[in-house]
Amino acid sequence: MKKLIISLIAGASMLGALNIQAQTLINGAGSSFDNPAFTKWFSVYQSTVDKTVNFNYQSIGSGAGQKLLLSETVDFGASDAPMTDEAMAGGPGKILHIPVVAGGVVLGYNLPGIAKLRLDGDTLVNIFMGNITKWNDPKITALNPGTNLPAQAIVVVHRSDGSGTTFIFSDYLSSVSPVWADSVGKGTALKWPTGLGGKGNEGVAGQITQLAGAIGYVELAYAKQNHMSYAELKNAAGKFVACTLETVSAALATATIPEDFRFSMVNAPGDNSYPISGASWVLVYQKQKNAGNAKKLVPFLKWAVTEGQKYSSQLDYAPLAENVQQRELKLLDTIAF
């Protein structure tokens, strides 16, 4: 066993040594939502565009991504929630928001035998407020004629950690309910009126799949990979839509995007818009201190918001519209190093 380990170390370190060449290493950290897109982009970019750059991205959460950018320990951060003015004031320079992907947050549920469930904003607010406690509540049955909902207790599951997914979900609840906006509000971590907490998307997904009668919010990829049922939601136009690449793209297309790119796209208008959609941003300083790294980072970001979009859409992220891509390229040109 020992010999095996020793020969393994020797073999692996030799491989490592062979790999050593002049490489620039760019470090980023933040949103776990972006992680699949980033790893895909890094691999494609490295093999087709620039071999001399390595990107290291660690998905430790949006909140942590913002903090690490502020403490200048990473070259870029990534977050599903735009930074507030107060948060940005804590950094040594101006921070740019570069939208890179958009995606949907779905309501996963555990009701054996019920493959299709429809919900609307008001019902969701009441479920997450703790006002609706049974699956056969008249408010839910009214939305689901013909479905035999059980008299089972609803188990609400939410995130216990700071999370961009929570931000998008609570942004939506706040936009449909003034009561929610006043009493709970929106943010990456909230004081929940009811329910169980789970750490990370995986924690929430785990609770939903284990507890009969559970409902909780997770990113689309987690619901899909865990073969979880998720609800269709009534959008601002009054239509019921499921979360798909198309319905998130439709929501993104209707979003009005301001100069600084800090925008919200929840409860978007349009027949085909999925209501709980959100963008995710790469966060970088406009004035880069490490010119060597910036020289590699900026071309990559330009590639990611244009060429890269076709790879991320394979992973269920909604692609950025052409005009948004052009505006982002202009913003990226303002980065100085």
Added chain:
Amino acid sequence: MANLNQHNMNSTNHSWRNFKNGVMQTLTFVCAILVITPLVLVFYHLLWQGFTSINLDFFTQLPKPTGETGGGIGNAIVGTFVLLGEAALLGVPVGVLGGVYLSEYGTTKLNWWIRFTADILNGVPSITWGIVVYALLVVPMHGFSALAGGVVLGMMMIPLVMRTTEEILQLVPNGYREAALALGVVKWRTIVQIVIPAALKGIITCVLLALARIAGETAPLMFTALGNQYWSQKLTDPMAALPLQIFNYAISPYDDWHRQAWAGALILLLLVLSINVGVRFLTRDRSRQRNN
């Protein structure tokens, strides 16, 4: 008649006591089995889930991007060994020398404080170590690094190695020291040439046990080594490590990554087990020597 009664009572009393003894014996046996059950279950489960994903690629390749199956975690395996090496470089000299001081030099009062502090440090949650090193090393250096990862693991090793080294040195009979001193050998030479060699196997044992303990630490590395998708080329770059990679893969939504997380956990368990088995061999030799 009275005698017979007495005898009867004695025998019922005896079998009652035997029965009680039997119950307690069974109870302790069941508890002893319960203690080892988790190890058996964990090992079985990891073998079951992880074994099929282990192949040459797993040890030599880099992780593949999302959505592509295959690849390996060679960088994390190498990273773990590099981090353990760094930790040993920092933790072994400081810990062993500290233990020597406690055992051979220190005054009673000062020793009490040092031991007390070391015991508190041993109980500090590993995530706290991570945050401390993050604030002291990562933020001023403006970057995560393998160096910081090695420092945090090394710092966790120091109190552990120091306390166990002290205890091992205390086991060296005082006669050895007295004999050396009586022959006119100065104190430091007595320690270096008599006391430490006599206790060397014990010291190596406690170093190995400390390494086995820190090999599985995840929390402190998240704030220091951070993790890396590639081979790390410099100690000032972030570095991958097995526990970090297992954590990242386990929380991902992808089946292929889950499989690799199981396999990584199996490798980590085998690593720690082999260290422990190595310790067994060392200590077995030592007891045999003593018996001879």
